[in-house]
Structures are given as C-alpha cells and as structure tokens.
Amino acid sequence: xxxxxxxxxxxxxxxxxxxxxxxxxxxxxxxxxxxxxxxxxxxxxxxxxxxxxxxxxxxxxxxxxxxxxxxxxxxxxxxxxxxxxxxxxxxxxxxxxxxxxxxxxxxxxxxxxxxxxxxxxxxxxxxxxxxxxxxxxxxxxxxxxxxxxxxxxxxxxxxxxxxxxxxxxxxxxxxxxxxxxxxxxxxxxxxxxxxxxxxxxxxxxxxxxxxxxxxxxxxxxxxxxxxxxxxxxxxxxxxxxxxxxxxxxxxxxxxxxxxxxxxxxxxxxxxxxxxxxxxxxxxxxxxxxxxxxxxxxxxxxxxxxxxxxxxxxxxxxxxxxxxxxxxxxxxxxxxxxxxxxxxxxxxxxxxxxxxxxxxxxxxxxxxxxxxxxxx
Numbered sequence: 001x002x003x004x005x006x007x008x009x010x011x012x013x014x015x016x017x018x019x020x021x022x023x024x025x026x027x028x029x030x031x032x033x034x035x036x037x038x039x040x041x042x043x044x045x046x047x048x049x050x051x052x053x054x055x056x057x058x059x060x061x062x063x064x065x066x067x068x069x070x071x072x073x074x075x076x077x078x079x080x081x082x083x084x085x086x087x088x089x090x091x092x093x094x095x096x097x098x099x100x101x102x103x104x105x106x107x108x109x110x111x112x113x114x115x116x117x118x119x120x121x122x123x124x125x126x127x128x129x130x131x132x133x134x135x136x137x138x139x140x141x142x143x144x145x146x147x148x149x150x151x152x153x154x155x156x157x158x159x160x161x162x163x164x165x166x167x168x169x170x171x172x173x174x175x176x177x178x179x180x181x182x183x184x185x186x187x188x189x190x191x192x193x194x195x196x197x198x199x200x201x202x203x204x205x206x207x208x209x210x211x212x213x214x215x216x217x218x219x220x221x222x223x224x225x226x227x228x229x230x231x232x233x234x235x236x237x238x239x240x241x242x243x244x245x246x247x248x249x250x251x252x253x254x255x256x257x258x259x260x261x262x263x264x265x266x267x268x269x270x271x272x273x274x275x276x277x278x279x280x281x282x283x284x285x286x287x288x289x290x291x292x293x294x295x296x297x298x299x300x301x302x303x304x305x306x307x308x309x310x311x312x313x314x315x316x317x318x319x320x321x322x323x324x325x326x327x328x329x330x331x332x333x334x335x336x337x338x339x340x341x342x343x344x345x346x347x348x349x350x351x352x353x354x355x356x357x358x359x360x361x362x363x364x365x366x367x368x369x370x371x372x373x374x375x
Contacts (some may be wrong), residue, residue, distance in 0.1 A: 011051045012037065015257075016125065017210050021080050024102040028082035033099055036061070036083040038075055039257035046075055046098065050083055059095035066098050071118050072109070075101060077255040077267050078124035078212060106155035108214060108230025113338055119278045123214035123255065123267045128207070129156040130266075132217030132226060135168045135192075139177055140330045141184040145287055146275055147216060148185045149333060153283030156214070158188050159207065163222035165192040165199055165323040184326070186289050195222065195229040205230045218272055225265065277337040284337060290328045294322065305331070318342055339362045344375045 015037045015177045025035045036048035036059070044063050049056045061083055063075050075081065075098060084267060085096040108122045108129060129151035133144060144160055151158035160181050168174040174192055189207070194202035208230060215223045258266045277284075285292050291313060295303060299310025305327065316322035 002322070009052060010058045012258060014163040014263060015049055015056075017080075019200050020105075021102060024080070025082060028100060031082075031099075032086055032368050033082040033084050035102075036081055037257070038077055038079045038081060041075055041077055041255065045094070045139065046081075048081065048083055048098075050085070054270045059083070060093065062094050062097045066101055072107075072121060073101075076121045076123070076124045077257050078126060078214070079104065085098075108150065108154040108156065108216075109278045110150060110272075120214070122269060124213045126154065126156045126267065127210055127211035128213040129154060129158045130204075130208070130213050131158060131160050132215060132221040132340060133160060133181070133222045134163050134217075134224050135174075135177060136164045136220075136222075139180055141180060141325070142332075143218075144181055144184045145326075146277070146333060148188055149280050149287040150275060150277070151216075151283070152286045153278075158185065160185055160188055160190045161200075161204060161226065162190065162192045163217075164194060164196070165225055166194040166196045168192070171361060175310045185287065186288075193224045193226065193229075198229075200368075201229045205260070205262060208260060208264055210264045212265050212267070214267040216257060216272065216275075218267055219270075226268060227258060230260060230266060231258050273343040277333060277340055280337055280339050281341075284330075284333055288326075290322065291327065291330050343350070 005245055006222065012035065017035065017037075021035070034051040035048050038048050038151055039058065040044045040047040041063075044067070046063055047060050048057050048061050049058055057241060061081075066075060067079075068074060080102040080129055081098045082100045082102070083096050084099045084365050087120075104124045106126050107124055108126055109119045110122060111119060125184065129147075131144065131147040135140065139162075148158045150162070162168075162177060168177055178190050178192055182188070191204055191207075193204055195201065204226075215227060217223050255267055255269045258268060260266055294312045294316050298305070298308070298314035300308055303311050303313070305313040313322065315329065317324055317371075
C-alpha cells in the first residue's frame with residue numbers, strides 16, 4: 001500500500017503533493033494504486049511522475065478508463081491521478097493505467113477553437129497563471145485583460161510578465177510600459193523580465209518557487225526562453241521570431257510540467273493564437289474592478305453604459321478618469337462572455353435577447369429626446 005507520509009522528504013512534495021491531495025487519494029490507497037501527477041498528455045496516454053522508493057520515476061499510463069465525452073473532464077497536464085501499475089496494462093510499452101482523476105482545485109479554461117460550445121482545459125491545479133507579453137511589439141493591453149480575466153476565474157493568482165525587457169529602451173520607457181500593464185490588471189503583480197540580460201529572472205523564480213505555475217501567451221512571447229531561464233537549464237527548444245511580424249512558430253507543441261530548481265513546477269504551454277472567454281463573469285469583474293466600481297454609481301442598476309442618463313461610467317470617460325479603450329475592452333469581453341454562456345443556456349439566451357431589446361428601445365427614446373431638445 002502507498003505510504004501517505006507528507007514529510008519534506010516525501011518524493012512527490014516537490015511536485016505539489018500535500019495533505020489535501022493525500023486526503024482525496026485515500027479511497028484509492030487501499031486498492032493498490034499509487035498517486036501520480038500528469039506531466040504530459042499525448043493521444044490517450046500520459047506521462048506521470050509517481051513515487052519510487054524515496055525518489056520518483058516517470059511512467060507511461062493509458063487513459064482509456066477515464067476517457068469521457070466531456071472535454072472539461074479529460075486528463076490534463078497538472079492533474080493528480082490514481083495510477084494502477086499492476087493491472088490493466090494495455091500494451092508492451094505501457095507501465096500502467098489511470099484509474100481516476102483526483103478533484104481539481106483550480107482549472108484554467110478557455111473556449112475551444114471550434115464551432116461547438118465547448119471549453120478546453122489548459123492546465124489543472126495551478127497556483128500562478130504567468131501571462132507572458134512580449135515587449136518586442138506594441139503592448140497589447142486588451143490581451144492582458146483577457147488573459148487576466150480567465151486567470152482570476154480559474155482560481156489561480158495571475159502574474160503578468162513583460163518579456164524581452166531589454167528591447168524596451170531606456171528605464172523610463174520600461175517603467176511606463178509596466179505602469180500601462182498595471183492599469184490593465186488592477187491588483188496583479190507585473191514584472192519586466194529579460195532572459196537575455198537576466199533582469200527580473202531571479203525575482204520571477206522566487207515568486208514561482210514552491211507552487212504550480214502555468215506559462216501562457218501567444219507564439220513569440222518568449223515563453224520557452226523564459227522557461228529555460230527559470231528552470232536553469234535548456235529544457236525547451238527556442239526558435240527565432242519572424243522578422244516581418246514579430247511572431248514566432250509554435251516551439252512548444254505539448255503542455256509539459258517542468259520541475260523548478262528551488263521547488264515548485266512550471267507548466268509550459270504551446271503558443272495560443274487566441275483565448276476565447278469561458279464563463280468568466282467573476283474574473284471579468286475582478287479585472288475591471290475600476291469599471292465595476294463606477295457602475296455602482298450609475299442611476300440605473302442595469303445600466304449598459306451606452307446612452308443611459310446618469311451613467312457614471314460614461315461620465316468617467318468624459319472626464320478622462322477612465323480611458324475609452326478600457327471601456328471598449330470591457331464591453332467586448334462582456335459581450336463575448338455572455339454570448340458563450342448563452343450558447344449553452346437557453347433561458348439566459350432569452351434574458352439577453354429581452355435586455356437587448358429594452359436597451360435598444362431606451363437608446364431610441366433618448367435619441368428622440370435629444371433631437372426634440374435641439375429643435
């Protein structure tokens with residue numbers, strides 16, 4: 001039977017094993033299974049780290065027994081699982097099978113890039129969501145807001161990392177870019193990091209030590225280079241950026257869980273061409289806490305911040321205390337999120353349609369009043 005001892009010397013502690021996961025594993029311990037953490041997923045098979053005496057080893061396990069038609073419940077990098085190393089082997093090259101997945105604490109989700117209304121799990125049981133934004137191109141604040149919203153919704157702590165800081169120019173210019181990023185992510189730490197010069201790498205490594213982090217961003221954001229820097233060795237391939245558009249090829253093609261030298265693990269992910277919203281209402285509210293606070297002072301509780309009288313949000317835009325760009329981003333992400341949720345909820349679809357018609361009618365009414373006043 002597997003020993004659930006959680007001393008500092010426990011072989012899985014470095015991978016995030018703790019009392020909570022040990023308790024979740026208790027029903028499986030008496031069945032001869034061992035706990036393991038999935039470090040890589042590949043076509044129905046997973047690489048899993050499991051205890052091996054006082055150390056660990058990586059085994060290849062089949063996932064057929066936990067296969068499900070629900071894309072939100074398929075095994076994912078970062079999952080903890082009950083692994084059967086003794087029975088049910090399905091091939092000569094397999095070490096065992098995944099018998100069950102332990103309950104997830106956090107789940108980073110995005111809308112799948114398909115016509116179907118499905119979510120895709122990018123990483124599980126994550127403490128920090130590291131959002132890599134390259135300074136080799138114009139700073140995209142809307143992309144930061146999108147990633148941060150999904151990170152808050154996942155239950156992880158977002159962390160914005162501005163990569164390639166050596167390309168930002170003088171210190172004053174870099175400080176300005178950091179301040180802009182902070183304005184798009186209230187309450188989120190923003191770090192400027194350069195893998196070329198080493199700036200910020202030590203600080204980032206200290207933040208990530210001891211927990212599980214996932215590295216997210218588009219191709220060319222410098223994720224693989226950053227992963228190599230914090231791991232302290234060449235573990236991920238790096239490819240050159242295309243000169244014409246600043247974009248990179250997909251260097252990382254799978255989501256890999258990498259052990260960090262000072263404790264903790266990092267999940268590196270392929271470059272994401274896009275991250276669609278997935279039921280991130282609370283994440284959006286936290287990312288746009290400034291807009292939400294202003295909305296509380298609007299005359300109407302269901303104000304759409306369009307043409308309604310007494311709108312505190314529009315007043316803030318007119319006074320310059322809230323940027324038009326930020327309000328536009330807020331509206332866009334809210335619409336996208338509502339649309340996605342409505343595709344899977346018929347009742348919500350009807351409510352959104354009714355609210356839209358009411359706001360359209362109010363807008364026409366306000367327009368008629370203004371035209372009448374001008375006359």
